[in-house]
Amino acid sequence: MSVRIRIDPILCRGHAICALFFSDGVDLDQWGFGRVAVVDVDSPRDIRRARRAAAACPNGAFVVTERVAAPTAPSGRS
Amino acid sequence: MTTPSGLAVTVDRRAAPGGPAHAAFATPGPAGPAVTGIGDPGSLLFAGPPAGAGGGGLDGHLGRWGALPGVDGAGVRALLRASALDGRGGGGFPLARKVETARLAAGRPVVIVNASESEPASRKDRSLCAERPHLVLDGAALVALAIGVDEVVVHLHRSPGSAAPALEAAIVERRRRGLPDPRWRLSAGPDRYVSGESSAVASFVDGGDARPRFTTQPLAVRGPSGGPTVVSNAETVAHLAVLTRIGPDAWGAHGVPSSPGTRLVTVTGAVPHPGRVLELTGPSTIGDALVADGLVAPPAAVLVGGFAGAWVLGDEAWQTPFSRDALRCVGAEPGCGLLGVLPHGACPLVETARIVRYLAGESAGQCGTCVAGLPRLAGACETLASGTLRRRGVRRMSTLGDTVLGSGACGHPDAVVRLVRSMLSVFDDDVARHLAGRPCRGADHPPVFAVPHADLAVGRDDAREWV
Numbered sequence: 001m002s003v004r005i006r007i008d009p010i011l012c013r014g015h016a017i018c019a020l021f022f023s024d025g026v027d028l029d030q031w032g033f034g035r036v037a038v039v040d041v042d043s044p045r046d047i048r049r050a051r052r053a054a055a056a057c058p059n060g061a062f063v064v065t066e067r068v069a070a071p072t073a074p075s076g077r078s
Numbered sequence: 079m080t081t082p083s084g085l086a087v088t089v090d091r092r093a094a095p096g097g098p099a100h101a102a103f104a105t106p107g108p109a110g111p112a113v114t115g116i117g118d119p120g121s122l123l124f125a126g127p128p129a130g131a132g133g134g135g136l137d138g139h140l141g142r143w144g145a146l147p148g149v150d151g152a153g154v155r156a157l158l159r160a161s162a163l164d165g166r167g168g169g170g171f172p173l174a175r176k177v178e179t180a181r182l183a184a185g186r187p188v189v190i191v192n193a194s195e196s197e198p199a200s201r202k203d204r205s206l207c208a209e210r211p212h213l214v215l216d217g218a219a220l221v222a223l224a225i226g227v228d229e230v231v232v233h234l235h236r237s238p239g240s241a242a243p244a245l246e247a248a249i250v251e252r253r254r255r256g257l258p259d260p261r262w263r264l265s266a267g268p269d270r271y272v273s274g275e276s277s278a279v280a281s282f283v284d285g286g287d288a289r290p291r292f293t294t295q296p297l298a299v300r301g302p303s304g305g306p307t308v309v310s311n312a313e314t315v316a317h318l319a320v321l322t323r324i325g326p327d328a329w330g331a332h333g334v335p336s337s338p339g340t341r342l343v344t345v346t347g348a349v350p351h352p353g354r355v356l357e358l359t360g361p362s363t364i365g366d367a368l369v370a371d372g373l374v375a376p377p378a379a380v381l382v383g384g385f386a387g388a389w390v391l392g393d394e395a396w397q398t399p400f401s402r403d404a405l406r407c408v409g410a411e412p413g414c415g416l417l418g419v420l421p422h423g424a425c426p427l428v429e430t431a432r433i434v435r436y437l438a439g440e441s442a443g444q445c446g447t448c449v450a451g452l453p454r455l456a457g458a459c460e461t462l463a464s465g466t467l468r469r470r471g472v473r474r475m476s477t478l479g480d481t482v483l484g485s486g487a488c489g490h491p492d493a494v495v496r497l498v499r500s501m502l503s504v505f506d507d508d509v510a511r512h513l514a515g516r517p518c519r520g521a522d523h524p525p526v527f528a529v530p531h532a533d534l535a536v537g538r539d540d541a542r543e544w545v
Contacts, residue, residue: 006294008292008487009292009444009445009446009447009448009485009486009487010291010292010444010445010487011292012445012446013446014446029447029481029485030481031446031447031450033445033446033447033450033485035484035485063294065294
């Protein structure tokens with residue numbers, strides 16, 4: 001079992017609460033906006049922390065998804 | 079006139095003048111360098127009459143190319159795979175992979191041809207849609223066939239001089255003639271820099287605002303509608319219309335192995351005809367393109383790939399073929415095909431600062447680090463250009479770049495950081511002079527690049543501009 005964590009940069013308002021719950025999984029920039037430091041989380045303890053961080057984010061920006069093998073495909077401009 | 083690669087401009091020795099339809103293009107073997115304008119002999123996408131001479135009519139189009147050969151969806155997909163056609167909107171992603179991904183995904187697929195061309199100085203997509211609309215529509219119909227949908231959206235920006243009238247007229251002509259087309263839907267969105275990014279286009283076409291979206295899955299897997307969404311650039315699909323007729327091998331031979339087919343570029347800045355669109359064949363260099371527009375010697379530098387592109391010194395750019403691999407060697411990418419010429423005597427730091435300020439104002443205002451970081455980066459570039467930044471400031475600039483890189487939902491902030499980094503590394507002499515407070519050689523030079531809203535001190539942030 002492993003989960004993938006992401007922070008939606010559009011929803012993130014820099015409350016930095018995720019970093020309280022999952023400090024080694026999140027990097028904060030100088031304005032407090034978060035960026036995930038690890039994308040895929042394997043250990044049960046870290047999965048628990050990631051889920052707490054997701055639940056605590058007031059904007060729903062911290063997203064935890066069950067890991068699926070996604071095909072690599074385009075992003076950005078076509 | 080001879081070019082940096084020693085060959086005559088606008089001469090394609092394989093093209094038989096006045097030859098029938100596309101037979102002249104069927105000669106195998108790699109092409110030599112050639113640079114052609116709209117309607118010049120030897121051009122491929124731009125074969126036909128010169129600009130403004132009615133090259134957009136259906137009769138002329140069918141006379142040049144004939145009807146599309148009878149091909150089914152699997153046939154188009156095979157052609158896409160065989161051709162390795164890469165996206166021409168900036169990302170360079172192979173269209174075959176977008177199409178295959180969308181075929182495997184669940185939900186009703188959406189096909190969008192992106193002719194929005196958000197780069198303020200780029201003209202290639204609107205020239206193509208205005209002068210050869212039927213190539214774009216043929217290609218769009220082929221993508222629809224490959225994916226199995228019966229509707230295609232052609233998306234443009236609402237801007238003065240848009241190609242919408244030409245496309246509308248072409249669609250009417252095709253309907254009258256009863257061509258086996260999908261349903262066409264023209265979409266006109268806001269004229270903002272990031273509104274041409276594929277997730278922004280997909281969002282707008284789906285009824286949302288024309289701003290990039292945060293996606294956890296590629297658009298070709300799941301777009302805003304819930305179904306897979308294929309967004310492909312107008313030039314890309316026009317190439318598909320050509321290669322379906324002449325075959326992927328003959329089409330590919332018009333380019334080089336790493337960059338098959340011809341490539342459209344727009345020249346801007348200190349050139350005789352800013353905004354002129356040229357078609358590059360074979361291993362044509364950036365110098366070949368600039369010579370074709372009337373330059374006789376390498377300029378100081380060339381901004382390659384777009385406003386958010388990379389700087390290449392003039393001497394180096396002059397001899398660099400405009401292909402993905404060759405450009406990578408000099409730290410650049412084809413991007414949208416923009417070649418911005420910086421003349422001797424202008425200050426690259428001043429020009430970059432103006433562009434960075436414009437790009438900072440073109441943030442969609444969604445992601446915090448972009449909103450907070452880009453104006454600071456622009457400020458640092460302006461301080462550097464004015465000669466009041468010190469060595470410590472450059473280090474702060476570099477840290478700021480690291481912070482901003484990869485922070486956004488779209489690639490906009492990353493592109494700005496790469497432009498600034500390219501300026502700092504390519505123009506290290508100018509940077510050193512400015513840091514030492516010595517006078518700038520370009521202080522009195524008029525602005526080189528036409529940057530929109532250069533008079534605005536702050537970015538536009540009216541929410542109504544995004545719908």
